[in-house]
Amino acid sequence: MITDIDIAIIGAGPAGCNAALIAAEYNLSVVMLDEQASPGGQVWREKSRAILNAPRTPESVAGGLIRNAISQSNVSHLGGVRVWHIERSEDAFVIHYENAGVSCFLNCRSLVIATGAREYVQPIPGWTLPGVLGMAAATSIFKQDLIPIGSKMVVSGTGPLVFFVAAEQQRLGGKISAVVTSNTFLDWMKALPAMLFRPRLLFRGLRWIIALYVNRIPVYWGHTVTRVEGKSSVSRVEFKKIRKDWTPQGEPKFIDCDCVSMGSGLIPAFEPFQLVGISLEHNSDLGGWVPKQELDGRTNVDGCFICGDGAGIRGSLAAETHGKLAGLSAVAFLGAKISHPIEKLRREHAKATSFGEAMSKLSIPRPGLTKLTTAQTVVCRCEGVTRAEIEEEISLGAQSTISVKSGVRAGMGLCGGKFCQTAITDLIAKAKSCPVNEIVPPTARPPLRPVSVNTLAGDFNYSDLPISKPAPL
Amino acid sequence: MGCASALQMAEGGMKPIVLDQGDIGQGASGVNAGTLSLQIKRVKLMPYAIRGHQEWESMGDDVGFKKTGGYTLAFTDHEAELLHERMSLKAEAGAPIEFVSNSVLREAEPNLADRVVAASYCAEDGYANSSLTGQFYRARLKQQGVQYRENFKLLSVEACNDGYVIRSANTAVKAKKLLFSAGAWLKSLSALMGVELPVRARINTVSITERLPMLTRSVIGHATGLLTLKQKANGTLLIGGGWQGHGTPEQGRGQIDTDSLRSNLALARHVLPAIKDARILRSWTGFEANVPDFYPLAGKLPGYEDVFVLGCVRGGYTIGPYIGKLMGDYILERTTELPLFDPGRDFPEAVT
Amino acid sequence: MFQLAPNHEDDIVRTAKVNFTFDGKSLLAHEGESLAAALMRAKQLHISDAPADGAPRGLFCCMGLCQECVVQVDGKTIESCRLQVSQGLHVSSLRR
Numbered sequence: 001m002i003t004d005i006d007i008a009i010i011g012a013g014p015a016g017c018n019a020a021l022i023a024a025e026y027n028l029s030v031v032m033l034d035e036q037a038s039p040g041g042q043v044w045r046e047k048s049r050a051i052l053n054a055p056r057t058p059e060s061v062a063g064g065l066i067r068n069a070i071s072q073s074n075v076s077h078l079g080g081v082r083v084w085h086i087e088r089s090e091d092a093f094v095i096h097y098e099n100a101g102v103s104c105f106l107n108c109r110s111l112v113i114a115t116g117a118r119e120y121v122q123p124i125p126g127w128t129l130p131g132v133l134g135m136a137a138a139t140s141i142f143k144q145d146l147i148p149i150g151s152k153m154v155v156s157g158t159g160p161l162v163f164f165v166a167a168e169q170q171r172l173g174g175k176i177s178a179v180v181t182s183n184t185f186l187d188w189m190k191a192l193p194a195m196l197f198r199p200r201l202l203f204r205g206l207r208w209i210i211a212l213y214v215n216r217i218p219v220y221w222g223h224t225v226t227r228v229e230g231k232s233s234v235s236r237v238e239f240k241k242i243r244k245d246w247t248p249q250g251e252p253k254f255i256d257c258d259c260v261s262m263g264s265g266l267i268p269a270f271e272p273f274q275l276v277g278i279s280l281e282h283n284s285d286l287g288g289w290v291p292k293q294e295l296d297g298r299t300n301v302d303g304c305f306i307c308g309d310g311a312g313i314r315g316s317l318a319a320e321t322h323g324k325l326a327g328l329s330a331v332a333f334l335g336a337k338i339s340h341p342i343e344k345l346r347r348e349h350a351k352a353t354s355f356g357e358a359m360s361k362l363s364i365p366r367p368g369l370t371k372l373t374t375a376q377t378v379v380c381r382c383e384g385v386t387r388a389e390i391e392e393e394i395s396l397g398a399q400s401t402i403s404v405k406s407g408v409r410a411g412m413g414l415c416g417g418k419f420c421q422t423a424i425t426d427l428i429a430k431a432k433s434c435p436v437n438e439i440v441p442p443t444a445r446p447p448l449r450p451v452s453v454n455t456l457a458g459d460f461n462y463s464d465l466p467i468s469k470p471a472p473l
Numbered sequence: 474m475g476c477a478s479a480l481q482m483a484e485g486g487m488k489p490i491v492l493d494q495g496d497i498g499q500g501a502s503g504v505n506a507g508t509l510s511l512q513i514k515r516v517k518l519m520p521y522a523i524r525g526h527q528e529w530e531s532m533g534d535d536v537g538f539k540k541t542g543g544y545t546l547a548f549t550d551h552e553a554e555l556l557h558e559r560m561s562l563k564a565e566a567g568a569p570i571e572f573v574s575n576s577v578l579r580e581a582e583p584n585l586a587d588r589v590v591a592a593s594y595c596a597e598d599g600y601a602n603s604s605l606t607g608q609f610y611r612a613r614l615k616q617q618g619v620q621y622r623e624n625f626k627l628l629s630v631e632a633c634n635d636g637y638v639i640r641s642a643n644t645a646v647k648a649k650k651l652l653f654s655a656g657a658w659l660k661s662l663s664a665l666m667g668v669e670l671p672v673r674a675r676i677n678t679v680s681i682t683e684r685l686p687m688l689t690r691s692v693i694g695h696a697t698g699l700l701t702l703k704q705k706a707n708g709t710l711l712i713g714g715g716w717q718g719h720g721t722p723e724q725g726r727g728q729i730d731t732d733s734l735r736s737n738l739a740l741a742r743h744v745l746p747a748i749k750d751a752r753i754l755r756s757w758t759g760f761e762a763n764v765p766d767f768y769p770l771a772g773k774l775p776g777y778e779d780v781f782v783l784g785c786v787r788g789g790y791t792i793g794p795y796i797g798k799l800m801g802d803y804i805l806e807r808t809t810e811l812p813l814f815d816p817g818r819d820f821p822e823a824v825t
Numbered sequence: 826m827f828q829l830a831p832n833h834e835d836d837i838v839r840t841a842k843v844n845f846t847f848d849g850k851s852l853l854a855h856e857g858e859s860l861a862a863a864l865m866r867a868k869q870l871h872i873s874d875a876p877a878d879g880a881p882r883g884l885f886c887c888m889g890l891c892q893e894c895v896v897q898v899d900g901k902t903i904e905s906c907r908l909q910v911s912q913g914l915h916v917s918s919l920r921r
Contacts, residue, residue: 085729085731087728087731094731096731103735105731393608396608396611396612396615397608397611397612397615398496398607398608398611399496399623399624400495400496400623400624402495402496402499403496403497403499403607403608405604406496406498406499406503406604406605406606406607406608407604407605407607407608409604412604412755413754414683414754416754416755443726443757445755445756445757446729446755446756447753447754447755447756450683450752450753450754451752451753452749452750452751452752452753453682453738453741453742453748453749453750453751453752453753454742454749454750456734456735456738456753457735457738457739457741457742457749458735458739460736460739460740460742460743462548462743464736465697465699465736465740466736467551467697468697468699470555470559470697470698471513471698472515472766472767472787473515473516473559473562
């Protein structure tokens with residue numbers, strides 16, 4: 001049990017690390033918790049210990065710098081722990097986490113939630129086959145284990161990740177059968193002005209794309225994978241051209257492959273916010289359900305601050321500045337005098353945000369996206385619930401995510417609805433002909449991750465059972 | 474309870490409308506552990522409970538009803554004494570409860586901890602899938618042509634010339650009579666009518682595991698009442714026992730208390746050691762309303778002739794569908810098969 | 826020399842290989858790499874079966890959320906994307 005921490009930060013990605021580092025400059029106790037053993041989050045994920053040496057990448061360099069900074073600072077880094085619940089008491093927060101099979105908790109006077117985002121993958125026929133994984137998912141393996149995925153990969157999706165995955169797959173010795181992207185050349189041209197702000201990234205991206213053409217790898221702009229086929233794993237994909245609103249049209253085309261990396265953007269991991277009492281609102285520009293927020297990471301919960309992609313998908317550069325601002329908000333909340341130039345940081349954050357938002361724009365769902373989910377497509381992966389079953393439940397009167405969940409178990413499985421709630425929300429909104437922001441996600445319930453009975457129960461003495469008054473007879 | 478009453482009233486020729494502040498069945502019936510056990514019912518309520526079980530049985534597959542039989546276990550001499558005393562009285566009240574030997578228990582439930590000192594068994598016990606409550610009643614209401622509104626956040630109730638007007642933010646409903654069946658929210662609801670009902674809410678915790686190989690086939694209880702354990706056909710295990718969380722009905726949903734949860738799960742593990750590595754997927758709380766004498770409120774709201782109250786049943790999940798019917802009959806001015814419980818009665822001093 | 830799309834496969838230095846088993850099948854992996862990567866390398870794409878309908882599943886989110894890459898080690902269920910391979914690791918899948 002750790003008590004009386006000044007600032008606890010959940011998440012050690014670019015946002016969390018920056019919040020921690022800046023707060024640590026103020027002679028306050030700062031603890032940063034994260035699921036991974038080393039700081040870096042998803043975007044700067046550390047290589048596994050199996051990698052003794054490897055060529056540097058911009059991500060590994062940035063990650064190395066931040067890991068170094070953390071280790072040199074006064075930040076207490078609690079790595080490899082899983083936060084499973086967050087409670088609010090009168091003037092403190094209690095964070096419950098699992099550390100090596102034991103449930104621990106810490107009290108802190110202020111809290112910064114920097115838990116980031118997860119991938120949104122539109123359900124399509126065959127998306128549950130072994131060999132289908134997300135795009136951010138693929139990059140996690142690339143960064144951590146430096147191996148290619150499968151031997152012939154098709155990448156399908158939106159935004160810059162499509163080209164990053166394709167490039168990394170090749171760089172690590174794998175093959176790309178084709179790149180399929182919903183975005184058109186025009187979509188990217190619209191993003192160009194914002195990209196000029198980051199010329200290195202622009203150049204890097206152009207290299208990836210030109211290399212694809214030079215290596216004669218087919219690139220299908222304005223297309224999307226519509227079906228994945230295979231018996232016990234992927235053997236080929238069907239893909240189609242899409243209209244401006246992303247509705248698939250025309251004749252199906254096919255590509256043989258043994259894995260598919262697909263994704264339609266990122267969405268904030270909003271469960272921690274729900275647990276602590278931060279209200280959610282819907283904003284398609286920022287990835288769907290996002291926490292209600294004020295300037296500098298402040299929220300409706302006193303002493304609780306948010307930053308990074310969890311607060312809305314704005315990218316890693318914006319996450320860094322957001323982290324600094326949220327860290328300073330926590331510091332100010334505790335009564336210390338701020339010596340950092342807040343206005344300057346806000347300006348940097350605004351610039352970084354407009355870049356990030358231009359990138360996110362490429363992934364904002366368009367009406368045709370949901371058409372990819374056929375009636376027989378499994379929407380809730382964990383419980384195997386199809387679109388048809390969900391729509392039937394809605395037609396029988398289920399009007400909310402809670403009642404759909406209760407009726408057909410969609411969202412009740414192992415992942416806790418993390419990969420299906422977005423699609424379910426869309427289906428309900430469509431059926432009710434109402435805007436999606438009127439359909440709220442289900443009530444958040446701990447644990448945030450599955451935790452074993454042993455971990456939660458700890459040591460137990462039967463004689464410790466309270467001998468309460470027996471129930472009335 | 475409200476839905477069961479409405480269905481009975483409709484069957485008797487009335488035109489009820491059901492209003493719920495959220496989704497139907499999500500206030501309590503949809504969020505409890507689903508236990509249907511005569512062994513945990515009050516002696517005087519046993520006739521109601523037995524009929525409640527019959528209601529659930531007739532609802533059948535639509536609510537995932539399973540008559541598995543249930544065991545209540547005692548691990549110490551004190552618990553065994555408690556068990557014998559209480560179960561004997563419940564058996565006398567009509568519940569088919571018998572005491573079983575260790576070898577019978579072990580044969581039926583080989584995975585239970587082997588330190589059991591005494592055990593009772595009731596063949597009528599089982600469970601239903603509480604999550605299906607809402608779906609079930611919505612379908613029945615539709616089938617019977619009974620109107621209902623979900624997400625109806627009631628703001629005010631006003632008397633008008635031939636009844637009452639109930640308002641939410643953007644609609645109003647007129648009715649000649651009112652039935653308040655809002656469970657833990659009965660206190661604030663009756664306050665709107667100027668009546669103070671001594672309704673309190675317990676905040677009961679339930680947890681569910683991932684799917685596991687079948688470890689138990691019966692509903693398992695504990696002599697102190699502090700544990701209910703059941704494994705559903707899909708392999709998930711539901712753990713309850715009335716461990717208290719935090720929160721009030723006015724705040725919306727309750728929260729779990731981590732110390733409470735720890736004890737609840739530790740007891741479950743003690744009783745069924747094989748679950749030690751099973752992972753908990755979700756823990757949540759549900760409100761259970763009660764009044765100081767722990768008997769139901771079922772009758773006219775004190776001071777009113779055409780406003781009724783139903784709730785705080787003590788075993789509300791089990792008894793709800795049956796007492797709802799009785800309430801419907803009462804409002805239809807028929808004689809009820811079993812007596813109801815006057816909400817205007819004197820209550821003992823509330824002992825927390 | 827400027828390479829448009831360099832291949833760094835051969836420039837990566839890894840730890841020595843170790844043995845581990847997956848449902849009794851002996852496989853090799855670099856000490857310390859994630860089990861997910863080791864299974865990918867061994868072309869073992871089918872890692873688990875979906876809890877509800879038993880359909881084959883594998884790696885999906887690679888960040889410990891989707892629960893589709895879960896395996897059992899010493900009776901404990903863990904995501905293979907969060908588990909490192911060490912010499913003699915015995916992994917049981919949850920495939921039926």
